[in-house]
Amino acid sequence: MTERHREVFLEARSLSRHFGGLAANSNVSVTLRRGEIHALLGPNGAGKSTFINMLSGDLPPSSGTILLKGEDVSGLPAHRRSRIGIGRSFQRTNIFPTFSVQENCVLAAQSRQQQPGKIFRPPLHNQAVVDRSHEVMALTGLAHCGSQIAGTLSHGEQRQLEIAMVLATNPIVLLLDEPLAGMGADESSRMVDLLARLRRDHAILLVEHDMDAVFALADVITVLVNGELLESGPPAQIKASPAVRSAYLGEDEEIDHV
Amino acid sequence: MARFFRTFPLIAALAVLLVFPMFGQIFYTELVAKTLILAIFAMSLDLLVGYTGLVSFGHAAYFGIAAYTVALLTPAGAVNSIWWILPVSVLAAALAALVIGVFVLRTKGIYFIMVTLAFAQMAFFLFHDTDLGGGSDGIFLNSKPTAHLFGHEILTFENPTHIYYLVLALTIFVYLSLRWLLKTSFGHILIGIRSNEHRMVAMGYNTFNYKLAIFTMAGGLAGLAGFLQVLLTGFVTPEMLAWHQSGNVLLVVILGGIGTLIGPVLGAFTFVALQEFAQGLVDRWQLVMGIFVILVVFALPGGLAAIPARVRRRLVKGAQHD
Known part of the structure; x- marks a missing residue:
């Protein structure tokens, strides 16, 4: 099945979040489909956590819309988002x-x-x-x-x-905040297997710093820089993108050896 | 066998409490009744502090509101039945907790402590500065409630021993009910909220509703203690709602062991015993109490309820060295 035919579970349309004068996210749009792992990349401070927090309901967006299976859920509090099928895991074990x-x-x-x-x-x-x-x-x-x-x-x-x-x-949507953080190689590969299995029934948003895992798992990659969407597309496109390379200056070695 | 060693001290203590009024003087019977009332009061507070992580510094408000309800609903010449005055006073306290809870539970941490205190002080000044309940002097209870069952008077509350047995029965009832409650999913949800409220929300729990439910229940139970107190002493004063009272019951919980049910009971007995002992010894008995509490907090972080586990650990260690 091609990407276009897969059912859309969650859609974020032009989400922005300002903290005072600081724009943590500006106009970020992402579509999460069933059967896809959508990786969210970006240097520290790019706004990945803010984005997850808006989807999970922990942070109200300053503007933009969140749709779950086509229904606007932007105004729902976090516990209601969980009840309707948006599940999140935490970066720090919780x-x-x-x-x-x-x-x-x-x-x-x-x-x-x-x-x-x-x-x-x-x-x-x-x-x-x-x-x-x-x-x-x-x-x-x-x-x-x-x-x-x-x-x-x-x-x-x-x-x-x-x-x-x-x-x-x-949940039908999984928002996973660095599930591999601090794991050993064995544990890591077990988790990668698990995520690959979970893909079938869920729409997954994956924030992860382990590039090997990201390129092994992701169907779509979105790169955030300074709160803005830099580029979004299949892994091959992201790997080849000059804009992504320059944003990751100094980290491009990591992408190269994949 | 382990179970036996855990329950045996409880059964033995219960047996002593059951026969106690037959041997002691009336003074001591009343003293132990007062202690058990404090134990109920402290268990109710521990639901908030120990199990849900809500440090309420205004818990005396609900204790006092129930007591005042009894006094105000007993005008001169009226004789009330315990079957309605007890539930009504408990419900009055629970209702006050429900209304106050809606406001205070929107705050967290230090703000929660301050706001619970502020509401309790409001209740204190309501009774202290107005004629509603006799002002700063308080009021005497015109007559004690009666307890009839099928036309027979089963208890007379002019008799302290009867009050004692009612208090003892209710203490056991409250202890067992809470032990059951805390082992249900509801209890686990409370502990989850104390441990990590953010995670509970992320898993789909509207934690506000659960906090409001337990805040109301705890208020009602504090009300039960307040009812028993006025039954025992026969009068109410604004001091019952004062922040010293909220502070004392918090001390009892800390002394006995936060997050346990037996802790508040042990704490109540220790607190009252210490109070009696220190009062006879020096004028500034609070000083002695203060030093004792500091010692317990430093030497026994888990409170008195943690002593058996510590002794057991020590013994196991000793056995390993042999």
């Missing part, structure tokens, strides 16, 4: 360290079942939620350590749990 791995996943899955009749029961008595926790633990390679206290996991496993918790909320 798990609940005193809960077990499974309790973390159950708490995430429980967010889809907040009726009073389901909230005032022990979490492990809700079969649907428990089933979902097992599914995502299996998917992310955590099935063997469900009862382990999350705070005692290795860094890589905590990153896996981070993803598992997002998946437990059944």
Whole structure:
């Protein structure tokens, strides 16, 4: 299937965000389609986090529109965005360290079942939620350590749990903020495999500094510089782009060896 | 076996409390009742401070509002039944917490502490500076409620021992209910909010609603303690809503162990015992209390409730060295 035929899950139209006089994002437009990994690149301070925060609802945009399956969701608060299918992971691991791995996943899955009749029961008595926790633990390679206290996991496993918790909320759009940050080579390649598998059913926005991973995974790459969209296109186009090269001056070695 | 060692001290303490009024003087019966009331009050605050991460510095407001509700609804000559005056006073406190919560829960951290204090001070001055509740002197309760069941008077609250047993039963009831509540998904959501509210929002929880729910429940439980207090002492004063009172109950929670249910109970007994002991010893008993609290905070970061775990660790370590 060509790119044009894939279903659009999330569309950001001319998003801008100003902090006082500083334009963190100006007129950034991005389309996320089911079955595609869309990588967002840019040097530090390019506005990648601001962009993710606007999509997730953590930051209201100064102007622009966000559409989920064609519906305007720009005004919805963060918890509502999650409920309608926009899931995000965090750059800094954001798990609940005193809960077990499974309790973390159950708490995430429980967010889809907040009726009073389901909230005032022990979490492990809700079969649907428990089933979902097992599914995502299996998917992310955590099935063997469900009862382990999350705070005692290795860094890589905590990153896996981070993803598992997002998946437990059944999102259709995944906003992943540096899922490979701080991972060893083995852990990294496992995560790359996982992301490749998740592509099938989700629209994925990937912010990542690991260029090997980005060029191995991405179907589309958008480059931000100083809050503005510099170039957007397939990996080959981005790799060949003179504008991208000059923006990444000093980092072009990294792109070259891919 | 481990379970036995954990529950045995609780059962033993319960047995002592059950037979206590049969041996002690009335003074001590009332003192222990007062302590258990403080324990309920402190458990309610710990729901906010320990489990949800909301440091409320105005929790006495709900304690006092319930107490005043009882006093104001008991005009001279009226005899109220506990079956309606108890729920009404608890609901009054919960309603106050619901309304105040809508405002204060929009703030975080230090602002939350200040705004809860400000609302409590407003409630304090409402009763202190107006004639609504007898001004700064407070008012005596005209008559204590009655407790009839199927036409029989099952408890008479002129008798401190009867109050004692009601307080003890309610303390156990509150402790067990909260233990259940905190083990449900709702409890896990509260702990999630304390641990990482941003993540909870990102997972689709409207955390404001949960914070408002627990703030209201905690207000209602503080109201239950306030009701029992007025039942025991027979009068209300604005001091019940004063910030010293909010500070004291916060101390009880810290002393006993934040984020545990048994902690506030241990904290209440320690606080009252220390108060009685220090008051007999020196005029400035607060000084003794202050030093003790500082010692506990430095030597026992988890409060008194953390002692068993520490002892166990020490023993295990000792066994390994042998």
